[in-house]
Structure formats: structure tokens, C-alpha cells
Amino acid sequence: MHFISPVLWQFLVKWLSRLPLFPPEASSIAPYTDAFFFFLLLISIVGTGIVVLMVVSFSMLYRKEKNPEATQIEGSTLLEATWTIIPLALFMIAFVWGALLYFRIYNPPTNAMNIYIVGKQWMWKAEHPGGQHEINALHVPTGRPVQLTMISQDVFHSFSIPAFRVKREVIPGRYTTVWFEATQPGTYHLFCTQYCGTLHSQMIGEIVALTPDDYQKWTAGSTSGASLAQNGERLFASLGCASCHSGSPDAHGPSLAEVYGSKLQMANGSFVTVDDAFLRDTILNPTMHQVAGYAPIMPTYQGQVSEEGLISLVEYIKNLNSNYRVQQTLNTSQVQTVAPSAPATGQGVVKQ
Amino acid sequence: MSASTVLKLPPQETADLPKKSYLNSEYGLKSWLLTRDHKRIAILYLFSTVFFFTIGGTAAAFIRLNLLTPGGELMAADTYNKLFSIHGIIMVFFFLVPIAPAVLGNFLIPLMIGAKDVAFPRLNLLSWYLFVTGGACELYAIIWGGMDTGWTFTTPLSTHYVNTHVIGAALGIFIAGFSSILTGVNFIVTIHRLRAPGMTWFRLPLFIWSFYATSIIFVLATPVIAIALVLIMMERTIGIGVFDPARGGDPLLFQHLFWFYSHPAVYVMILPGMGVISEVVACFSRKRVFGYTAVAFSSVAIAVFSFFVWAHHMFIMGISNYSALVFSLMTMLVAVPSAIKIFNWSSTMYKGSITFDTPMLYTFSFIGLFTMGGMTGVMLGCLGMDIHLTETYFIVAHFHYVMVGGMVSAFMAGLHFWWPKMTGRMYPEALGRLAASVLFIGFNLTFFPQFILGYMGMPRRYHAYPPEFQVLNVLSTAGASILAVGYLLPMLYLTWSLKYGKVAGSNPWRATGLEWQIQSPPLTENFLETPVVDFEAYDFEWLANKEKNEVQSVG
Numbered sequence: 042m043h044f045i046s047p048v049l050w051q052f053l054v055k056w057l058s059r060l061p062l063f064p065p066e067a068s069s070i071a072p073y074t075d076a077f078f079f080f081l082l083l084i085s086i087v088g089t090g091i092v093v094l095m096v097v098s099f100s101m102l103y104r105k106e107k108n109p110e111a112t113q114i115e116g117s118t119l120l121e122a123t124w125t126i127i128p129l130a131l132f133m134i135a136f137v138w139g140a141l142l143y144f145r146i147y148n149p150p151t152n153a154m155n156i157y158i159v160g161k162q163w164m165w166k167a168e169h170p171g172g173q174h175e176i177n178a179l180h181v182p183t184g185r186p187v188q189l190t191m192i193s194q195d196v197f198h199s200f201s202i203p204a205f206r207v208k209r210e211v212i213p214g215r216y217t218t219v220w221f222e223a224t225q226p227g228t229y230h231l232f233c234t235q236y237c238g239t240l241h242s243q244m245i246g247e248i249v250a251l252t253p254d255d256y257q258k259w260t261a262g263s264t265s266g267a268s269l270a271q272n273g274e275r276l277f278a279s280l281g282c283a284s285c286h287s288g289s290p291d292a293h294g295p296s297l298a299e300v301y302g303s304k305l306q307m308a309n310g311s312f313v314t315v316d317d318a319f320l321r322d323t324i325l326n327p328t329m330h331q332v333a334g335y336a337p338i339m340p341t342y343q344g345q346v347s348e349e350g351l352i353s354l355v356e357y358i359k360n361l362n363s364n365y366r367v368q369q370t371l372n373t374s375q376v377q378t379v380a381p382s383a384p385a386t387g388q389g390v391v392k393q
Numbered sequence: 394m395s396a397s398t399v400l401k402l403p404p405q406e407t408a409d410l411p412k413k414s415y416l417n418s419e420y421g422l423k424s425w426l427l428t429r430d431h432k433r434i435a436i437l438y439l440f441s442t443v444f445f446f447t448i449g450g451t452a453a454a455f456i457r458l459n460l461l462t463p464g465g466e467l468m469a470a471d472t473y474n475k476l477f478s479i480h481g482i483i484m485v486f487f488f489l490v491p492i493a494p495a496v497l498g499n500f501l502i503p504l505m506i507g508a509k510d511v512a513f514p515r516l517n518l519l520s521w522y523l524f525v526t527g528g529a530c531e532l533y534a535i536i537w538g539g540m541d542t543g544w545t546f547t548t549p550l551s552t553h554y555v556n557t558h559v560i561g562a563a564l565g566i567f568i569a570g571f572s573s574i575l576t577g578v579n580f581i582v583t584i585h586r587l588r589a590p591g592m593t594w595f596r597l598p599l600f601i602w603s604f605y606a607t608s609i610i611f612v613l614a615t616p617v618i619a620i621a622l623v624l625i626m627m628e629r630t631i632g633i634g635v636f637d638p639a640r641g642g643d644p645l646l647f648q649h650l651f652w653f654y655s656h657p658a659v660y661v662m663i664l665p666g667m668g669v670i671s672e673v674v675a676c677f678s679r680k681r682v683f684g685y686t687a688v689a690f691s692s693v694a695i696a697v698f699s700f701f702v703w704a705h706h707m708f709i710m711g712i713s714n715y716s717a718l719v720f721s722l723m724t725m726l727v728a729v730p731s732a733i734k735i736f737n738w739s740s741t742m743y744k745g746s747i748t749f750d751t752p753m754l755y756t757f758s759f760i761g762l763f764t765m766g767g768m769t770g771v772m773l774g775c776l777g778m779d780i781h782l783t784e785t786y787f788i789v790a791h792f793h794y795v796m797v798g799g800m801v802s803a804f805m806a807g808l809h810f811w812w813p814k815m816t817g818r819m820y821p822e823a824l825g826r827l828a829a830s831v832l833f834i835g836f837n838l839t840f841f842p843q844f845i846l847g848y849m850g851m852p853r854r855y856h857a858y859p860p861e862f863q864v865l866n867v868l869s870t871a872g873a874s875i876l877a878v879g880y881l882l883p884m885l886y887l888t889w890s891l892k893y894g895k896v897a898g899s900n901p902w903r904a905t906g907l908e909w910q911i912q913s914p915p916l917t918e919n920f921l922e923t924p925v926v927d928f929e930a931y932d933f934e935w936l937a938n939k940e941k942n943e944v945q946s947v948g
Contacts, residue, residue: 085768099742116684142777203850214638234784
């Protein structure tokens with residue numbers, strides 16, 4: 042509706058949000074969702090209205106007192122076709138509109154900033170690329186697309202921000218993503234909407250949308266000292282990854298510099314585009330993802346790195362442009378090639 | 394009241410119940426527990442499902458009470474989680490799924506097609522025992538501590554994280570599932586093989602068509618949930634790891650298996666209701682159902698389509714965008730046959746001679762509530778809309794409109810309509826109409842606010858919620874107390890009518906089905922001689938002729 046008349050749309054939304062019966066519209070997607078909702082509401086009301094009208098008017102016109110003898114009617118192909126085709130056409134419009142909206146909500150713009158979310162019983166942990174951590178809260182700037190890369194450490198959760206009209210399941214063992222662009226500064230509800238055990242209803246938090254200036258202040262004021270990629274680098278060194286992925290020509294593993302986003306040929310001949318999920322998966326199940334030309338010697342890191350640690354590693358590899366620092370670390374620290382089994386220290390590592 | 398009713402009761406001063414009927418052919422508990430009579434088995438099912446309904450209903454009452462205050466002060470979070478799990482499991486698997494097929498279907502299918510019993514009477518009794526065994530298992534799990542998985546048993550929560558009686562609960566549903574399968578097989582064979590001479594497929598009452606579609610779903614879908622539940626039990630006991638991501642399993646696989654059953658099961662919970670509505674609308678409009686073939690085939694279409702829509706429960710779970718497209722499209726298609734039915738029932742009233750007895754009032758309630766439930770279902774089936782609405786109170790309201798507003802209204806319509814056939818006595822009409830109205834008002838007051846809550850974003854299964862949602866929750870709880878009256882009233886007056894109701898005679902509604910042409914309550918063998926069918930379904934002229942001839946021959 043906001044395509045038709047922005048003035049009318051504003052009026053409707055303002056009027057509705059004064060009533061405590063409508064959620065705030067605080068993201069760039071919300072007006073699209075609401076416009077679609079009003080369309081669906083309209084066809085529902087008209088459809089239900091027609092049925093009620095038929096039932097009520099027939100009840101009055103043909104009640105026994107008025108019409109003691111029924112007239113038998115077999116049916117009508119024409120009518121049958123009418124009420125097959127018209128609902129079908131309306132449902133098809135709804136389907137196409139809904140599909141377009143779905144792709145809009147789940148396909149992030151390429152310039153979106155990325156924040157990682159880890160869900161666990163019963164809290165949300167947000168990891169900003171700048172190294173800021175938050176529990177049950179998420180600070181985002183307005184006017185800038187934000188993509189969330191989410192994973193669960195235990196059961197299914199679901200990350201829902203009603204004011205932004207976005208929601209996505211947070212699943213153990215795989216990354217899911219969602220994006221939004223906040224438009225109104227303010228504090229909004231964050232809910233876990235997938236039942237996740239005892240304190241499901243306490244797995245809630247606040248989404249704080251800040252103006253770009255305020256967001257700058259917030260990021261500067263709440264940094265933990267090291268960025269996510271720096272944490273990842275430390276972990277990369279302490280787990281001994283550098284000894285094989287050093288980028289030198291005789292290394293046992295492939296070079297990781299600029300590997301993110303590139304196309305790799307696998308040992309079985311297929312091609313894979315490297316993304317977050319692929320990186321996470323190769324760390325945990327290396328033998329499942331054998332790159333062509335390398336021997337399957339990488340051990341699994343399943344159970345040794347927490348989800349937060351994996352996120353730092355992924356963020357580190359994502360931002361790795363050259364192997365210069367990898368080799369520097371290797372030369373100075375003399376890490377042995379069999380390091381993974383050694384109890385590693387450092388942030389994000391599970392102590393055993 | 395008599396002016397606006399079709400009722401034709403025998404003169405009450407002289408009338409008496411038939412000397413012999415299925416109710417008094419044998420006496421004693423043993424005669425009931427070892428019966429092979431489909432009518433007695435239906436009565437056994439009626440008692441057992443109503444028993445489970447009271448358990449599920451009590452759990453619902455506590456849930457609504459807890460939600461009166463935003464802080465959830467009434468009970469601990471674990472207690473609340475157990476209560477909604479019990480409510481869901483009991484109401485779905487032990488009330489909604491069996492209620493219409495096992496009670497109305499068992500009682501009426503043989504009577505309507507002119508058979509003496511179902512095809513496999515012993516199997517029929519076995520399915521009741523399986524149901525009761527499954528129910529006992531479930532009760533054991535509840536009494537020994539309950540389960541807090543929700544009725545959806547989401548993995549890996551149910552397999553690795555909760556520490557309650559999940560195995561008992563899953564085993565109960567597993568066993569009761571076989572009761573569904575056997576009932577389905579029994580009905581399919583009965584409808585194929587035991588129709589009376591002349592009862593062709595297109596002379597069948599529409600009730601039979603929808604129960605036939607239901608039976609197909611029973612037989613094809615139930616094994617899948619049985620497998621899914623066995624995998625859950627094995628995962629918990631010996632850790633096979635099918636759903637465990639740490640062992641290379643996929644927790645999302647369970648969602649596929651679960652909804653492959655549970656979506657068709659939704660149609661198990663509504664198709665029989667549609668069958669009842671067809672019968673009642675025809676009888677109280679004194680007209681053949683408008684577009685008989687369209688209504689018949691739309692039942693079959695719903696059953697077929699219902700198998701290809703399951704992933705619409707998973708649109709936000711990271712299934713591929715393209716499979717989401719296919720499942721959304723199929724969901725739109727399955728909505729069409731339901732729309733066809735609604736319009737056909739409404740048109741049946743056109744130029745009818747309509748009366749407003751209790752079954753008809755429940756039918757109006759069904760048409761209104763099911764239309765709303767259906768339209769909100771279309772909203773949820775739209776990909777982009779589903780993202781905002783799913784897993785909130787919107788979806789809770791939606792499926793209660795379909796299952797409670799739809800199915801329970803239809804069941805109440807059916808129960809009142811065939812009550813005189815089952816018991817030989819009439820329920821009190823004024824109270825019946827009152828209860829139907831109370832149910833409609835209470836239902837809307839309970840569940841309509843939940844649509845608004847859902848759009849505002851209140852998640853389902855929340856023990857405590859933000860305070861701005863309180864007003865609507867209080868409204869909903871207030872409505873639930875009215876709804877409770879709407880359920881208690883029929884329980885009371887129907888029981889009362891067993892002894893004090895007016896004697897109904899064989900055909901109080903002057904309906905056309907074969908079941909109305911024999912005495913009420915029927916004899917154990919139903920028909921003394923096999924009826925020969927030489928008339929179409931809902932042929933009121935045939936009935937008028939028959940009644941005229943009877944008067945002549947008696948007079």
C-alpha cells in the first residue's frame with residue numbers, strides 16, 4: 042500500500058501504532074511485510090464476508106417458515122468453476138507476492154555488515170567483527186544492512202525480531218543467515234521463538250537500533266581489545282593450523298589466503314565455493330571436504346573448538362589476504378606439526 | 394420452537410425404546426470389553442476419547458490461568474512446559490485424531506452403506522485395545538513426571554537435552570498409531586467390499602467419501618511417524634546418532650519425518666468434520682448437497698495434496714529457497730478444495746427449507762470458524778508472511794480455529810445429530826442451542842485475541858511474556874472460561890438425556906441416510922434384511938414417498 046500512497050500508509054501506520062494492537066515498524070522490510078499482510082487481510086475479510094453473507098441471507102430468505110418446500114438443485118458447473126478459479130487466482134497472487142517477499146528477506150545485499158550470533162540454552166551471544174561481545178542484546182546501526190550469521194551450540198532456537206518482521210531458525214551444526222536494515226532508532230524485543238527447554242521464555246533480549254553516530258560511540262566504547270579476526274589468528278596459531286596452511290609451496294595443506302569466496306576443486310572432481318559454512322565444516326570434518334591435490338591428513342577438530350572459536354577462525358580466514366603473517370608466526374613460535382592433540386589454550390577453546 | 398424444527402418424534406405418551414437393540418443385546422462389562430459390534434466399539438471409543446479430552450482440557454485451563462499474569466507466577470517454567478506438552482500430545486494424538494474416525498466413523502460407516510458390521514470386527518476391537526494401551530502408556534509418562542518436549546518432539550531437544558519421560562510418551566503415540574492404521578485399513582476394505590446392492594460410489598453419502606479419504610491418510614502417513622518416534626527412542630536409549638549433528642546426523646531430518654505425518658494428520662482432523670457438515674447441511678436444508686461430485690472429489694484431492702505440503706512447517710529452518718517455493722505453491726493448491734467445499738455447503742442452503750436445530754447451529758459455527766482458520770492458513774502458507782507469523786501466537790490461533798473451531802464444532806454437530814440414533818433419545822433442544830452459542834462466543838473470545846498477539850510477535854510456548862501483551866492474554870483466558878462452559882454443558886445434558894430425553898423414534902430428523910431407516914438404537918445386526926439401494930444420496934423426494942407409503946400401509 043505504501044507504493045500506492047505513502048501519505049495514506051503513514052497515516053495508517055501511525056494510527057495503528059497508537060493502538061497497542063500493532064507492532065512497531067522499525068526495519069526497511071517491515072512496510073513490505075505489512076503491505077502484504079493488509080492485502081491478505083483484505084482477501085480474507087472479503088472471502089469470509091461472502092461466506093457469512095451467503096449463510097445469513099439464505100438463513101433469512103429460505104428458513105422453513107418462509108420457504109416450507111425446498112427446491113432441489115443438482116449443482117452448477119459454472120458456479121463450481123467460478124469458486125475454483127477465483128480463489129485459485131487470488132492464492133496464486135498471494136503465492137507470488139509471498140515468494141518475492143521471502144527472497145527479499147532471506148537474500149542479503151552484498152554490502153551488509155556481518156555479525157555472528159551463537160544461541161545456547163538459554164541465551165543469545167552476539168560477536169561483532171570488532172571484537173565486541175554481547176549477551177542477550179544486539180546493537181545495530183540504522184540505515185545500514187546488517188547480516189546475522191547464526192548457529193546454535195545445542196538445540197534448535199529461533200531468532201525473532203517482531204519489530205523488524207524477520208525471524209530465522211538457529212540450528213546446531215550449520216550456519217543460517219538473516220538480514221535487516223533498521224530504520225527507526227529504539228529498543229525492540231528479541232525473542233527465541235523455537236521451544237528450546239525449561240527457560241525458553243527467558244531466552245529474550247533487546248535489539249538496540251542506534252543512529253550511525255551513536256553506533257560509532259557504542260563500538261568504540263565497548264571493544265574488548267582484540268577484534269574477532271585477531272582472536273581467530275591467535276587460535277589459528279595455537280591450534281597449529283599454520284604449520285600446514287603456511288602457504289609455502291611444500292606445505293601439507295592448501296594456502297588459505299584469499300580462499301574465501303573462491304572456487305575450489307575437490308578431490309572428487311566437484312567444485313565448491315568457499316563460504317562460512319564450508320570453512321566451519323572443513324575444520325570439523327576435514328575428510329569430507331578433501332581439496333584436490335592434497336593428502337587427507339588433516340585431523341578433525343570436532344569437540345576441540347567451541348562455536349565462538351569457530352566463528353573467530355572463520356572470520357580470520359575470511360580476512361586473510363596474504364600468508365606473510367602466517368609464516369612470521371610459524372618462524373617465531375616453532376610450533377610442532379602435531380599440535381592439534383596438545384591441550385591448546387586461548388579464547389574459545391574447550392578445555393578438556 | 395416446534396415451528397422452526399424438522400423434528401418428528403413419536404407420540405411421547407405411548408412411545409418406548411425398541412425392546413431389543415445393540416445396547417441391551419448383552420449385559421455386563423465382559424460383553425462390552427469383548428464385543429465385536431462396531432457400534433459398541435464406537436461407544437468404547439467415545440468414553441476413552443472424552444476421558445483424554447478432559448485431561449487435555451484441564452491442562453489447557455492451567456495454561457490459560459498461568460498466562461493471566463505476564464510473570465507466569467502461578468507455576469514454575471518446567472511445570473508450564475509439561476502442561477503444554479501434555480495438552481498438545483493428548484489433544485492431537487488421543488483426542489482429535491481418533492475422535493471422529495473412531496467414534497462417528499465406527500458407528501456410522503456400516504450403517505450408512507447398509508452393512509452388518511465393518512469388514513474386520515476383531516481387528517476393530519484390537520485397534521481399540523491398542524488405543525487404550527497407547528493411552529495407558531501416555532498416562533504412565535504423565536503421572537510419573539510428564540514430558541516437556543512439546544507435541545512436536547523437536548530434536549535434538551527431545552533426544553539429548555530434556556530429562557523427562559520422552560520414551561514413555563513416544564511409545565504411547567507409537568502404539569496408538571497402530572490403532573489408526575488398523576482403523577484405516579478396516580474402513581477402506583469396508584467401503585470397498587461391504588456396500589449394499591445398488592449403493593454405487595456416487596450414491597454414497599459424502600460422509601463416506603471424506604472418511605475414505607481420511608482412512609487413506611491413516612494408512613499411508615501413520616507409519617512415518619511410527620518410524621520417527623522409534624528413531625527418537627533409539628537415539629535416547631542407545632544413541633544411534635541419526636539426529637545428532639555431532640555424529641554427522643541431521644536434526645532437520647526429524648522435522649521432515651515428523652511433518653510428513655503431522656501435516657496429513659491435520660487433514661485427518663478436519664476431513665471427517667467435513668463429512669459430518671455435508672450430512673447436517675443437507676438434512677436441515679432439506680436439499681441434496683450442492684455439487685455432490687465436486688464435494689466428493691475435493692475430499693480426495695485434499696487427501697492427495699496433503700502429502701506434498703509438509704515442508705511449509707519449515708520455511709524458516711533453512712530449507713532451500715526453491716523447495717520452499719514448491720511447498721508454498723502446493724499449500725496454495727490444497728486450500729482450493731477447502732474453499733470449494735465451503736461455497737458448496739453455503740449454496741446448499743440456497744432455496745432450501747432451513748431449520749435451526751442444534752446440529753445446524755454447530756454447522757454455522759464450523760463454516761465461520763473453519764473459513765477464518767483456512768484463510769489464516771493461506772497467510773501462513775505465503776512464504777514471506779510465514780517468516781513473521783510462524784512460531785508465534787498467530788499460528789496457535791490458526792490451528793485452534795481449524796482443529797477446535799472446525800473439527801470440534803463438526804464433531805459436536807455430528808454427536809447431536811446422531812445422538813438419537815446412538816441412544817434412542819433426544820437431547821434437550823433449548824440447552825443444545827444455548828451450548829452451541831456459548832461455544833461459538835467463548836471460542837472467538839479465546840482465540841481471536843491470539844491472532845493479534847501473534848502479529849505483535851508474542852512467541853508460542855512462553856511461560857512468561859512482556860507486560861504489554863497482558864490485556865489480550867486476559868481476554869483470551871476469560872474466553873477460555875466461557876469455552877469451558879460450552880464443553881461442560883453438553884457433557885451434562887447429554888448424560889441427563891440418556892435417561893430422561895424424549896424417545897426419538899427411528900428418524901427424528903427425517904433424514905435420508907440408510908442409518909435413519911432402521912430403529913434407534915439399532916439392532917446388533919443393523920439390518921434385518923440387506924437393503925437394496927435404488928435412490929441417490931440426499932433424495933428427499935424418495936423419503937417423502939416412503940413416509941407416505943408407510944402411513945398408508947400402517948393406516
